[in-house]
Amino acid sequence: MSRPPRAALPEGGRHRLRIGELRTETGGVLPDVELAYETWGELDANGSNAVLVLHALTGDSHVAAHAADPTPGWWDALVGPGRAVDTDRWFVVAPNMVGGCHGSTGPSSPAADGRPWGSRFPFLTLRDAVEAERRLADHLGVGAWQAVIGGSMGGARALEWAATHPERVAGVGVLAATARSSADQIAWGQAQTAAIRLDPGFLGGDYYEGAGPAAGLGIARRIAHTTYRTAGELEHRFGRSPQVAEDPFGAVVGVPGGRGRYAVESYLDHQATKLTGRFDANSYLLLTEALMGHDVGRGRGGVEAALAGYRGRAFVAAVDSDRLYLPAESQALAAVLPARPPVHTIVSPIGHDGFLTEYGQVADALRDSLAL
Amino acid sequence: MSRPPRAALPEGGRHRLRIGELRTETGGVLPDVELAYETWGELDANGSNAVLVLHALTGDSHVAAHAADPTPGWWDALVGPGRAVDTDRWFVVAPNMVGGCHGSTGPSSPAADGRPWGSRFPFLTLRDAVEAERRLADHLGVGAWQAVIGGSMGGARALEWAATHPERVAGVGVLAATARSSADQIAWGQAQTAAIRLDPGFLGGDYYEGAGPAAGLGIARRIAHTTYRTAGELEHRFGRSPQVAEDPFGAVVGVPGGRGRYAVESYLDHQATKLTGRFDANSYLLLTEALMGHDVGRGRGGVEAALAGYRGRAFVAAVDSDRLYLPAESQALAAVLPARPPVHTIVSPIGHDGFLTEYGQVADALRDSLAL
Numbered sequence: 079m080s081r082p083p084r085a086a087l088p089e090g091g092r093h094r095l096r097i098g099e100l101r102t103e104t105g106g107v108l109p110d111v112e113l114a115y116e117t118w119g120e121l122d123a124n125g126s127n128a129v130l131v132l133h134a135l136t137g138d139s140h141v142a143a144h145a146a147d148p149t150p151g152w153w154d155a156l157v158g159p160g161r162a163v164d165t166d167r168w169f170v171v172a173p174n175m176v177g178g179c180h181g182s183t184g185p186s187s188p189a190a191d192g193r194p195w196g197s198r199f200p201f202l203t204l205r206d207a208v209e210a211e212r213r214l215a216d217h218l219g220v221g222a223w224q225a226v227i228g229g230s231m232g233g234a235r236a237l238e239w240a241a242t243h244p245e246r247v248a249g250v251g252v253l254a255a256t257a258r259s260s261a262d263q264i265a266w267g268q269a270q271t272a273a274i275r276l277d278p279g280f281l282g283g284d285y286y287e288g289a290g291p292a293a294g295l296g297i298a299r300r301i302a303h304t305t306y307r308t309a310g311e312l313e314h315r316f317g318r319s320p321q322v323a324e325d326p327f328g329a330v331v332g333v334p335g336g337r338g339r340y341a342v343e344s345y346l347d348h349q350a351t352k353l354t355g356r357f358d359a360n361s362y363l364l365l366t367e368a369l370m371g372h373d374v375g376r377g378r379g380g381v382e383a384a385l386a387g388y389r390g391r392a393f394v395a396a397v398d399s400d401r402l403y404l405p406a407e408s409q410a411l412a413a414v415l416p417a418r419p420p421v422h423t424i425v426s427p428i429g430h431d432g433f434l435t436e437y438g439q440v441a442d443a444l445r446d447s448l449a450l
Numbered sequence: 451m452s453r454p455p456r457a458a459l460p461e462g463g464r465h466r467l468r469i470g471e472l473r474t475e476t477g478g479v480l481p482d483v484e485l486a487y488e489t490w491g492e493l494d495a496n497g498s499n500a501v502l503v504l505h506a507l508t509g510d511s512h513v514a515a516h517a518a519d520p521t522p523g524w525w526d527a528l529v530g531p532g533r534a535v536d537t538d539r540w541f542v543v544a545p546n547m548v549g550g551c552h553g554s555t556g557p558s559s560p561a562a563d564g565r566p567w568g569s570r571f572p573f574l575t576l577r578d579a580v581e582a583e584r585r586l587a588d589h590l591g592v593g594a595w596q597a598v599i600g601g602s603m604g605g606a607r608a609l610e611w612a613a614t615h616p617e618r619v620a621g622v623g624v625l626a627a628t629a630r631s632s633a634d635q636i637a638w639g640q641a642q643t644a645a646i647r648l649d650p651g652f653l654g655g656d657y658y659e660g661a662g663p664a665a666g667l668g669i670a671r672r673i674a675h676t677t678y679r680t681a682g683e684l685e686h687r688f689g690r691s692p693q694v695a696e697d698p699f700g701a702v703v704g705v706p707g708g709r710g711r712y713a714v715e716s717y718l719d720h721q722a723t724k725l726t727g728r729f730d731a732n733s734y735l736l737l738t739e740a741l742m743g744h745d746v747g748r749g750r751g752g753v754e755a756a757l758a759g760y761r762g763r764a765f766v767a768a769v770d771s772d773r774l775y776l777p778a779e780s781q782a783l784a785a786v787l788p789a790r791p792p793v794h795t796i797v798s799p800i801g802h803d804g805f806l807t808e809y810g811q812v813a814d815a816l817r818d819s820l821a822l
Contacts (some may be wrong), residue, residue, distance in 0.1 A: 081688060098480070103699070104699050104700070114623040114821070129645060155678035176701075188706055198792060201709055203699070217738040253604060258690060260681060260684070260686040260689075260690075261681070261685045261687070261689055261690065261712070261713075262676070262680075262685065263682035263714065264690070265672070265676045265714050266676065266720060267716070268647075268672065268714075268715045269641075269669055269672045269673050269676070272665075272668075272669050272672070273641075273645055273648065273669055276645065276649060276665050276666060276669065277648060278650040293644075293648050297641055297648065297669075300637070300640065300641045301510055301641050303637065303642070304634070304637045308634075309632060309633070309634035309776065311634045312632070312633035312634050312637060313632050313634065315633070316629060317632075317633055317638070318631070318632075318633065318745055326742070326743060327475070327573070328577070337573060337739065340633070340636050341633075342636050342637050342640075343636065343637070343640045346637055346640060346641075367709065370712070371697070373690055376560040399648070401773070404681065428644070
């Protein structure tokens, strides 16, 4: 679907809310937290038509275009007038996760002394993010969300909402996400965080007056992006082609690393540069470690027990070619959700990122499953 | 199989050969190259009973125990008296690849001025390695190898031998390796080499008087090792368990990165430390980029044309769960080898590394296929 013409854009806008002091699960104190969020549509008088959409690791609150910001969003074809999440009917809210770098309080925000938090920012969990978002719901006057929906880390956060506040979640939508981060996902996260910390520009996290760890963050992104795609897609698009005007065999004596690049290397360089231009390395570290820590069953007697009290609707989808968030993990999740939802399959050759590009395949099923 | 008792160890030993000046494919000049190699068994009078075994990326020449070095080798149960490669019958030769760091001339070797080559060491291809090994064959008096066998990068080198000197290869054995490195394999290689170069201890490759880039090499190893295993194996072994006496949620304010580790992180730390203690970072870079450049069809009209002239025997095996060297790539290779060998399957839950741990499953088939 193409983006609707501007005249059809829903009411909405960019907002900020001060939610006060947040004491984190592991003992950190953030004295004055702000949440940036966007909204689409209008909340009804009794606060019963609200939908919460939660972004993935490097996402933000701009899920879709609205009148105040008509630039395309990352789930533009899912949210809008007449879309699966119909903004003529639903009041949609999307916060930037606390710890992030797109408006909400994060490591690059000023602390009380006016300097960026940097290394002083506390470790976060996805449950800390839910607590921040609960306060946002209270502020907005939303008693229960009709649906809490997300993909990848956003799906993990949606599940945490359902387990933590089951009475406030009428429906949960989990795309390409799991009940707990696996050993493999932890392994990939470790390499990424280590690369950022290795960058001499990282300076222990207090790099805001310097160049920063763009190279390390770029390596992290290359690793992550490769896990988000498939070997088959990379082979189909790039194979062993050299980048235009470069020669991978053009090395000369005395210039190690002086060889030209393969096209797939240039592509990953581009992905790295795009991210380092828009994302703070400390936020990347913080959210990656929060996601490594994801286990909806932690301290709750395991995943099944944690979700046993959730009596709302549930929608689960997986990308068939996802090599990071395996479809089998989505099956395992669906099997312990009391609603026993089927797992909807997004058919895509590109892997995990299919939840961002091919969710249209499951939009109708999502709407129907969550009574949207 | 257990290692044979010392009394039964084959004759053999560690050797070095000066092979003179090597001009590399891309124009580099190595004036005085030495190859380290090991042998098992005895060459017959007409040099017709020789088998060449080629190591993987971080392997070495110690394929199996022998009288001069009874420590276990990396294919110990494949090579020895009465084994599939029976050293009572075959004269087995295993060189350390030029560019490596286990005896052969590499970046850590002294150049003419007595200082390590470091950044001055030229870019290498697998064909450069074959040229070095051809001179070793000439020196030994081996006209044609009964078999050239290797796994992973060793298998790629074996294929290069078959394509470059088809008349000198009576049989080729390729385990968990492909005809050309894929876009995905290149992508993983790029992240690894970038991590090494990012390390402030790398110093452009001239780090031999300093601490060196152990942290960067360690990250490279973590990435590589994860690709060598499977998500299922990591989950089975480690799941989300914390490392003993550590708490992944034990972070305190002001200590980012101060959290404890998951068991899988400790495991990967251990893999990294093991490698950095035994492997030179420049050699890792050089061999990784040589492998990224692997394409047996390069300059030969493609893979099929490159192998069309190879009339010898062929043995191909893949690990069913390998997520780096995909079984489908082994099928594609077998389909263009003139001998049209079947692809033997190594059944293992651990992925690529199964070629090192579970090759016993195909040892008999390898022996029969290559008339050993």
